[in-house]
Amino acid sequence: GFANTIVKHEMQMGRRWLHLAACYLIIPAAFYLTGEAFGPTYPSNVSAQDPRIPLTLSLEASLSGAFNTTGAVLGVQLALDLIGKRNVIPGYRLQYSMFDSKCNSSVALSSFLRGAFSHGPARVGLIEAGCTSAAVLTAEVSSFYNITQISCVPTSPELEDRGRFGQHFQVMPTSTSLAPLLVALMEEFGWQKMATIRQDENLFSLTVDALINALPRGYNTSVTVFDQEVTSTNSLETLVDNNKFFDPEAHVFFLAMYESHVRRVICQAILQDLLPPAYVFITLGWFSDNWWDPANEMTYNLSSSCSKEQMERALHMSLSIATDSAPSNNTTPTISGLTLSEYRELYEAEVGSLGVERSYFSEPCFDATWAYALALNRTINDLREQQVFNQAAAAAANLPPGSTFFMENFTYANSVVMARLFEHLSTASFSGVTGDVAFGQTGVQTTNVLQVYQYRLDKDGNLRRQPVAIVNINGTFMYLPNESEATMWPYGVPSDGRPRTMTVGMEVWLTVIMYTLAVAGIVLTTLCILFTIYFRKTKLVRMTSPTLNFIICGGCMVLYCSMFFLSYQPTENIAVTAFCNVRVWLWAIGYSLAFGPVLGKMFRVFQIFSDPKPNAKMRVKDWMLICFVCVLVGLDVLIIFLAVAIPQSRVGASLSQSSDKPNIENSLFRITTLQFIYTCRSDPTVSYMAWGLLLLSYKGLMQISAIFLAFGTRKVKVKGLNDSKYIAAIIYATSLSLVIAIIAFAVLQEWTNVLAGIFSMGFWLMATMIVTLVFFPKVYNLYKDPTGEHIFSKATSSSHIESQAVRGKVVTLERKIQDLQSQLAGLQAKTTLTLEKTNKDSHVSEDTDTSPVEATLTLEKTNKDSHVSEDTDISPVEATTLNQTVCFNNNNGSSESRPPATI
Numbered sequence: 001g002f003a004n005t006i007v008k009h010e011m012q013m014g015r016r017w018l019h020l021a022a023c024y025l026i027i028p029a030a031f032y033l034t035g036e037a038f039g040p041t042y043p044s045n046v047s048a049q050d051p052r053i054p055l056t057l058s059l060e061a062s063l064s065g066a067f068n069t070t071g072a073v074l075g076v077q078l079a080l081d082l083i084g085k086r087n088v089i090p091g092y093r094l095q096y097s098m099f100d101s102k103c104n105s106s107v108a109l110s111s112f113l114r115g116a117f118s119h120g121p122a123r124v125g126l127i128e129a130g131c132t133s134a135a136v137l138t139a140e141v142s143s144f145y146n147i148t149q150i151s152c153v154p155t156s157p158e159l160e161d162r163g164r165f166g167q168h169f170q171v172m173p174t175s176t177s178l179a180p181l182l183v184a185l186m187e188e189f190g191w192q193k194m195a196t197i198r199q200d201e202n203l204f205s206l207t208v209d210a211l212i213n214a215l216p217r218g219y220n221t222s223v224t225v226f227d228q229e230v231t232s233t234n235s236l237e238t239l240v241d242n243n244k245f246f247d248p249e250a251h252v253f254f255l256a257m258y259e260s261h262v263r264r265v266i267c268q269a270i271l272q273d274l275l276p277p278a279y280v281f282i283t284l285g286w287f288s289d290n291w292w293d294p295a296n297e298m299t300y301n302l303s304s305s306c307s308k309e310q311m312e313r314a315l316h317m318s319l320s321i322a323t324d325s326a327p328s329n330n331t332t333p334t335i336s337g338l339t340l341s342e343y344r345e346l347y348e349a350e351v352g353s354l355g356v357e358r359s360y361f362s363e364p365c366f367d368a369t370w371a372y373a374l375a376l377n378r379t380i381n382d383l384r385e386q387q388v389f390n391q392a393a394a395a396a397a398n399l400p401p402g403s404t405f406f407m408e409n410f411t412y413a414n415s416v417v418m419a420r421l422f423e424h425l426s427t428a429s430f431s432g433v434t435g436d437v438a439f440g441q442t443g444v445q446t447t448n449v450l451q452v453y454q455y456r457l458d459k460d461g462n463l464r465r466q467p468v469a470i471v472n473i474n475g476t477f478m479y480l481p482n483e484s485e486a487t488m489w490p491y492g493v494p495s496d497g498r499p500r501t502m503t504v505g506m507e508v509w510l511t512v513i514m515y516t517l518a519v520a521g522i523v524l525t526t527l528c529i530l531f532t533i534y535f536r537k538t539k540l541v542r543m544t545s546p547t548l549n550f551i552i553c554g555g556c557m558v559l560y561c562s563m564f565f566l567s568y569q570p571t572e573n574i575a576v577t578a579f580c581n582v583r584v585w586l587w588a589i590g591y592s593l594a595f596g597p598v599l600g601k602m603f604r605v606f607q608i609f610s611d612p613k614p615n616a617k618m619r620v621k622d623w624m625l626i627c628f629v630c631v632l633v634g635l636d637v638l639i640i641f642l643a644v645a646i647p648q649s650r651v652g653a654s655l656s657q658s659s660d661k662p663n664i665e666n667s668l669f670r671i672t673t674l675q676f677i678y679t680c681r682s683d684p685t686v687s688y689m690a691w692g693l694l695l696l697s698y699k700g701l702m703q704i705s706a707i708f709l710a711f712g713t714r715k716v717k718v719k720g721l722n723d724s725k726y727i728a729a730i731i732y733a734t735s736l737s738l739v740i741a742i743i744a745f746a747v748l749q750e751w752t753n754v755l756a757g758i759f760s761m762g763f764w765l766m767a768t769m770i771v772t773l774v775f776f777p778k779v780y781n782l783y784k785d786p787t788g789e790h791i792f793s794k795a796t797s798s799s800h801i802e803s804q805a806v807r808g809k810v811v812t813l814e815r816k817i818q819d820l821q822s823q824l825a826g827l828q829a830k831t832t833l834t835l836e837k838t839n840k841d842s843h844v845s846e847d848t849d850t851s852p853v854e855a856t857l858t859l860e861k862t863n864k865d866s867h868v869s870e871d872t873d874i875s876p877v878e879a880t881t882l883n884q885t886v887c888f889n890n891n892n893g894s895s896e897s898r899p900p901a902t903i
Helices: 002-015 017-033 070-085 105-118 132-145 175-189 202-214 233-241 259-271 294-300 308-315 340-354 362-385 387-396 415-426 508-534 546-566 573-610 622-645 685-712 724-747 752-784 804-826 832-843 859-865 876-883
Strands: 053-061 092-100 125-129 149-151 168-170 195-198 223-225 252-256 280-284 319-323 429-432 435-438 449-457 463-472 477-479 500-504 652-657 664-666 671-681 886-889 895-898
Touching (some): 053 070, 053 105, 053 132, 053 362, 070 125, 070 340, 070 362, 092 105, 092 362, 125 132, 132 202, 149 362, 175 319, 175 449, 175 477, 195 202, 252 259, 259 280, 259 308, 340 362, 362 415, 362 429, 362 435, 508 546, 508 752, 546 573, 546 622, 546 752, 573 685, 685 724, 724 752
Parallel strands (some): 053 092, 053 125, 125 149, 195 223, 195 252, 252 280
Antiparallel strands (some): 429 435, 652 671, 664 671
16 A cells, blocks of 8 residues: 555656646746745744754745735644644654745745745645635645645635645635535525625635535526736726626625725725615625724725725624534544633734734644644654655665665655655544544545624624524524524515515405404394294294295305405415315305395296286295205306316416505615415416306396396385395395406406405395395384284285375275265166166266276185185285286276275
8 A cells, every 4th residue: 555655646746747847947937036035934932952853844824915814824833832842743843934925826836936945954744824826836836846735724626626736635624615505594594696796716716606506496696706806906996996796686795705805895885885784795704803994905005985984884794604613512622632712712812912813714724733743743653663664765765775764854755755644644533623624535624514604793883703603514504502583683684685575465454344244244144044033933924935034044144254265365375275266165155045045036026926817836936946046056066166177277376466565665675575465366367267257147147137027026016025126126236246246356356455355345235235135124024013914904016006196096986986876776766677777877877987896806705815825935815915906997098906895
């Protein structure tokens, strides 16, 4: 295995000889362009009595430029102090020699090569604590010289390429691991749109690309690209002058760029009034403390047009995200002997004493230094304990045969030692302040936890970054203790810029009114049922067909119950679908049950009055009317069943924007809330409309028939018995309600509240009129005539019989009859021939209009017929009264009726 490792590294060196040549061509130019000396060595105040041999690491940091990592260097220093004190590498003292890359790839390469070849012994490794752009170049070149590199600041996924960066390791997880965190944020807060503004570097471009690829289908991400060079002064000025990089429809922005650029973007947002809580900015979590302070713009000698206070107000409630693999228990000791809390206390003390900026990367740089110390310790132990390995290392260093190789003899040409060091770094596993440190197959530390921070203004008005939640690598979002959605967003979750949608139901006041009316109608119908049951044996109630009245009450009950489903609208799809179908069934069946008996009674009255001498066997019975109602209900069931059986006409819930509820404008979040409501639809809608209109048309035919019958019996009035005038009123009212319902159904489908109000009120009026006009007259008549003795005392067959003109004619005829009787009495003394002549003359008298004895009735026959079975639909007394009226021929030839009289 050891030989294979050596061969592998030799093959990698051979494959890259062209790259080596190019690098050696760059070296002279780099030395020429940058005449800077290599940076300081730490620790520098080593006691002269310290016998340990120094092993030097190169440390690249960004001490100036667009990105400052001075605070990260302090983490390396703290690690070296602890490593030296605890003698982790027996006989050796680990130190670093630092250079400033200025966050510039060419400067980084120049400084790296100058330090590697011009200052002291060979470097046993390189800690990269600078920009990603510098790390990429140094990582590619360092592998040519058998120098391993551990990056503790760069997070670019580009560095995961083992074929290109063969000797590279990375403590910080790659920035692409932030993609699940961003997706989790969007899912947690319901954001489906996020605008991204990225800087033109692979670090940020690959992060944004990973985010887009990680988004589930259906998410709309608006990507706004800012392609400007990091080190160009003009680029920042261009950014300041450019006001088009903000998506006008977005309220959530992910800023994938260095902090200096973020400052300029936030300032532009302030100038454009893109402020919280309406707008949210998401920044990377590894920025330095107080990065928003415009005083940090001194890098380019540019004065920001926004003050620190403005920047803090703009960032209030915005978010910051970072990869974080820190141990869950801050009291657990790490490999250094310090717990995470102890390390942070030590770091804060050093930051305060040295006056440097805090850095998010101090902890990964601390662990990177320990990774080198542990790998060197194991490599040195191997050199001491494994003779074969020591001899191979000595041969690679061109030492005389039999010589012992020591680590201080290391040179860049010694691939044997470097292969072993690489092997120990690859298998390293220890507990660090960033968590469990272990490099994967790509050499990059993996993380299981992603951290969410929120910028908050404290009571003193100072901006602080507060950890609020963590996201597991599988995307599970979890709030930290004492944190919740309410603490994060006290004014509510900000919108992503899209108009909000809200599913609403019926207006509450409409539901309350209709429910109240429905309950009142049910109570009224119940009283009518109880009235019929209690007075069922009385003559008046028996003659009104109680069975049919029960059916009418049942139909009205169903119509009232339909109002509960019409005037309330659920907000769940399944519930709305159920309501849509129940409404149709209740309305159709309730209408037929309530109106069918009324129509049947109207037909029975029409039949009687269209034939003055009906055949008793052809008389309409109650059971016939019940069958008629059953046929109507059967037709309803058939039509609805056919509509349900055809898939295209099945009624279901459809969510559409409410036409009778205006949009809600939210000035705080600067968004519009669109109100949606579920309606009953089929696919296609024309099928639902067609079946609905068919059902309404069928009801309309019933109404037209009823109107015809009402018109044909409009002059019929039998007091106390015949309901024709009330039934006519019912028919006219229900017809008007039905016509309005048909028009509303065809025109007002989108106006849900209006449509529900019209239908509910129409059904209520229909049911209430039927109940009141069928039962209230009976209640009144029963109150006036409890025994039913005077039901027929004033029965007439014509509505004009009570007029004064007709009464005058009757009186005149009665007087003529009396005169004729007087004449007959005076002639009784005469002879029979004279009597016959007198009688003959009386028959041709010109002053007489009609015979006094024509078609008279006797009261005995009336009393006899009154005992006919009361099971008939029209009382026998009523039938006798209606069919045996006395007819008189007036001067105009018209037929009028009068009460029966005995002559």
